[in-house]
Amino acid sequence: xxxxxxxxxxxxxxxxxxxxxxxxxxxxxxxxxxxxxxxxxxxxxxxxxxxxxxxxxxxxxxxxxxxxxxxxxxxxxxxxxxxxxxxxxxxxxxxxxxxxxxxxxxxxxxxxxxxxxxxxxxxxxxxxxxxxxxxxxxxxxxxxxxxxxxxxxxxxxxxxxxxxxxxxxxxxxxxxxxxxxxxxxxxxxxxxxxxxxxxxxxxxxxxxxxxxxxxxxxxxxxxxxxxxxxxxxxxxxxxxxxxxxxxxxxxxxxxxxxxxxxxxxxxxxxxxxxxxxxxxxxxxxxxxxxxxxxxxxxxxxxxxxxxxxxxxxxxxxxxxxxxxxxxxxxxxxxxxxxxxxxxxxxxxxxxxxxxxxxxxxxxxxxxxxxxxxxxxxxxxxxxxxxxxxxxxxxxxxxxxxxxxxxxxxxxxxxxxxxxxxxxxxxx
Amino acid sequence: xxxxxxxxxxxxxxxxxxxxxxxxxxxxxxxxxxxxxxxxxxxxxxxxxxxxxxxxxxxxxxxxxxxxxxxxxxxxxxxxxxxxxxxxxxxxxxxxxxxxxxxxxxxxxxxxxxxxxxxxxxxxxxxxxxxxxxxxxxxxxxxxxxxxxxxxxxxxxxxxxxxxxxxxxxxxxxxxxxxxxxxxxxxxxxxxxxxxxxxxxxxxxxxxxxxxxxxxxxxxxxxxxxxxxxxxxxxxxxxxxxxxxxxxxxxxxxxxxxxxxxxxxxxxxxxxxxxxxxxxxxxxxxx
Numbered sequence: 001x002x003x004x005x006x007x008x009x010x011x012x013x014x015x016x017x018x019x020x021x022x023x024x025x026x027x028x029x030x031x032x033x034x035x036x037x038x039x040x041x042x043x044x045x046x047x048x049x050x051x052x053x054x055x056x057x058x059x060x061x062x063x064x065x066x067x068x069x070x071x072x073x074x075x076x077x078x079x080x081x082x083x084x085x086x087x088x089x090x091x092x093x094x095x096x097x098x099x100x101x102x103x104x105x106x107x108x109x110x111x112x113x114x115x116x117x118x119x120x121x122x123x124x125x126x127x128x129x130x131x132x133x134x135x136x137x138x139x140x141x142x143x144x145x146x147x148x149x150x151x152x153x154x155x156x157x158x159x160x161x162x163x164x165x166x167x168x169x170x171x172x173x174x175x176x177x178x179x180x181x182x183x184x185x186x187x188x189x190x191x192x193x194x195x196x197x198x199x200x201x202x203x204x205x206x207x208x209x210x211x212x213x214x215x216x217x218x219x220x221x222x223x224x225x226x227x228x229x230x231x232x233x234x235x236x237x238x239x240x241x242x243x244x245x246x247x248x249x250x251x252x253x254x255x256x257x258x259x260x261x262x263x264x265x266x267x268x269x270x271x272x273x274x275x276x277x278x279x280x281x282x283x284x285x286x287x288x289x290x291x292x293x294x295x296x297x298x299x300x301x302x303x304x305x306x307x308x309x310x311x312x313x314x315x316x317x318x319x320x321x322x323x324x325x326x327x328x329x330x331x332x333x334x335x336x337x338x339x340x341x342x343x344x345x346x347x348x349x350x351x352x353x354x355x356x357x358x359x360x361x362x363x364x365x366x367x368x369x370x371x372x373x374x375x376x377x378x379x380x381x382x383x384x385x386x387x388x389x390x391x392x393x394x395x396x397x398x399x400x401x402x403x404x405x406x407x408x409x410x411x412x413x414x415x416x417x418x419x420x421x422x423x424x425x426x427x
Numbered sequence: 428x429x430x431x432x433x434x435x436x437x438x439x440x441x442x443x444x445x446x447x448x449x450x451x452x453x454x455x456x457x458x459x460x461x462x463x464x465x466x467x468x469x470x471x472x473x474x475x476x477x478x479x480x481x482x483x484x485x486x487x488x489x490x491x492x493x494x495x496x497x498x499x500x501x502x503x504x505x506x507x508x509x510x511x512x513x514x515x516x517x518x519x520x521x522x523x524x525x526x527x528x529x530x531x532x533x534x535x536x537x538x539x540x541x542x543x544x545x546x547x548x549x550x551x552x553x554x555x556x557x558x559x560x561x562x563x564x565x566x567x568x569x570x571x572x573x574x575x576x577x578x579x580x581x582x583x584x585x586x587x588x589x590x591x592x593x594x595x596x597x598x599x600x601x602x603x604x605x606x607x608x609x610x611x612x613x614x615x616x617x618x619x620x621x622x623x624x625x626x627x628x629x630x631x632x633x634x635x636x637x638x639x640x641x642x643x644x645x646x647x648x649x650x651x652x653x654x655x656x657x658x659x660x661x662x663x664x665x666x667x668x669x670x671x672x673x674x675x676x677x678x679x680x681x682x683x684x685x686x687x688x689x690x691x692x693x694x695x696x697x698x699x700x701x702x703x704x705x706x707x708x709x710x711x712x713x714x
Contacts, residue, residue, distance in 0.1 A: 042573075050603075207502070210500070
């Protein structure tokens with residue numbers, strides 16, 4: 001094995017910036033990706049997460065578990081999702097580019113999944129795990145409501161009672177998803193604490209879990225939280241990247257050059273990126289929510305760009321926080337990106353420089369949302385609209401031969417009321 | 428700096444106040460009352476008045492909550508206390524300053540800070556421990572820092588003579604118990620209920636079964652918290668263990684005296700201290 005390469009000057013800062021031989025081996029036994037991740041939970045939760053870890057390790061080694069999950073993905077979710085050459089977006093961006101410039105843009109169509117987003121991939125894995133563990137009820141947190149809807153859906157299918165914690169602010173701005181969850185038989189608890197958004201929903205779900213340990217499984221929606229959640233959710237979501245790899249080989253006979261995905265907690269991005277992390281020629285761009293602009297104090301949700309490392313919700317990662325270590329409320333037009341933290345593996349990939357983290361503002365996302373609807377006949381969710389906003393910036397600067405894959409991780413049905421209001425439409 | 432501050436103090440060196448207090452209580456034949464207050468709740472002056480008044484009202488040790496935006500293990504009552512504290516300007520540094528002022532008038536009552544890791548990391552773990560010891564803090568409960576993640580703080584705390592007090596829950600199995608106890612000092616905080624603070628009451632019979640189970644694994648004093656609300660419950664908890672921690676019930680009483688804006692009224696500190704007196708009487712009642 002070649003000697004590990006230490007970036008010059010970093011030893012003094014005592015940062016774990018050793019470039020690994022592989023980017024795909026994490027986390028370690030303690031759930032750490034470099035210095036990020038871990039299990040920063042109250043002792044009351046510790047036995048629970050250790051139990052989940054043991055059960056997940058056993059399930060992962062069981063071919064029957066994998067076979068059942070894949071059966072559901074194929075026949076219930078509708079996987080594989082297509083890889084779509086977005087020809088009109090490509091042509092539109094080429095029209096503004098210099099001659100010979102304008103990358104070829106593909107969408108990974110995870111918005112076509114049953115329930116309309118990528119969330120269902122990891123939910124089905126986790127619900128199968130909960131069944132295996134003998135758990136009798138499921139709780140989940142949700143921001144935009146996509147994870148809540150996916151969890152409520154899986155619980156309906158598996159006949160498990162489901163309680164979804166959702167910030168009261170998000171309940172108000174994501175009414176269609178609240179109603180969907182109720183139709184699916186789930187109980188939706190509006191969380192009033194803090195700014196009443198995703199972070200507060202997660203606090204409340206953790207509190208509820210501690211109080212109901214015996215029979216309850218907590219189905220986390222993103223690659224954050226205490227170990228083993230970041231690795232477990234990533235493993236399930238990696239189906240996105242694995243399919244993309246095979247589909248691009250079939251379509252173009254080679255790997256893509258650039259991957260682009262939106263980052264809230266980071267599950268759709270981690271799922272797309274992970275299978276490509278060791279392909280040095282594949283460039284990866286994670287697009288955080290720039291809100292009103294990353295130079296505003298609490299007007300964005302770009303944890304990697306505007307935050308610094310700290311501990312929240314069971315893991316050490318980049319957080320939006322003030323100088324005293326109090327957590328700041330993020331802001332984004334998208335309820336799914338409005339989270340002051342980010343998955344610990346992203347924090348690690350950020351410090352290593354393997355993935356570039358950029359951002360798109362509310363206005364840029366809103367423009368991309370409309371452009372995509374008109375050019376491709378695809379109404380994207382506001383989350384991937386952020387990814388598309390960055391594609392719009394970067395594609396014209398790249399040669400025509402460049403292959404970009406953007407993860408269309410959710411559809412925009414849930415957002416039409418929000419967007420209508422912003423565009424001045426009344427119903 | 429911290430060394431001179433403690434050396435000039437005649438009584439007990441920093442870090443041994445907890446052991447000294449439990450030894451004295453053992454000689455007296457009773458358990459401890461450990462009341463809780465949230466720093467800066469509802470404002471700095473009122474919480475300082477409550478802190479200063481607690482030993483006289485019968486507190487044997489004092490637990491001070493450090494406000495945090497995301498108190499994962501706390502129920503609504505202490506969440507609101509933290510929000511009021513933050514609104515009143517609470518910081519970790521400001522909380523240490525409160526302890527320093529308290530210590531100027533009380534060199535014996537042990538003070539334990541209870542909080543979450545992020546404000547400590549933000550302050551700087553090593554600098555925090557040094558400043559806490561110099562301010563007169565005796566022990567730390569860092570809710571979201573299990574033994575597995577304690578490396579960042581525990582060595583500095585040990586060097587400064589600060590105890591790391593850990594929570595043991597009804598869900599803590601035998602294998603886990605030793606991991607937790609080996610990383611504990613000062614006393615063991617037994618969480619009487621599976622849940623968050625201030626939401627249900629502890630079951631006396633369950634406590635009588637749980638404490639001997641832990642006792643078999645440690646020589647440290649064991650105190651019971653989460654779910655100890657009434658004088659009767661405090662008296663029982665202090666009899667079956669070495670002490671009772673009362674938090675949410677006190678904060679609830681205090682918060683009832685606040686005006687509609689959440690501000691203190693003339694009776695605020697006194698209401699909380701009167702309840703400490705009632706709890707202390709029950710803890711001191713003959714067995």
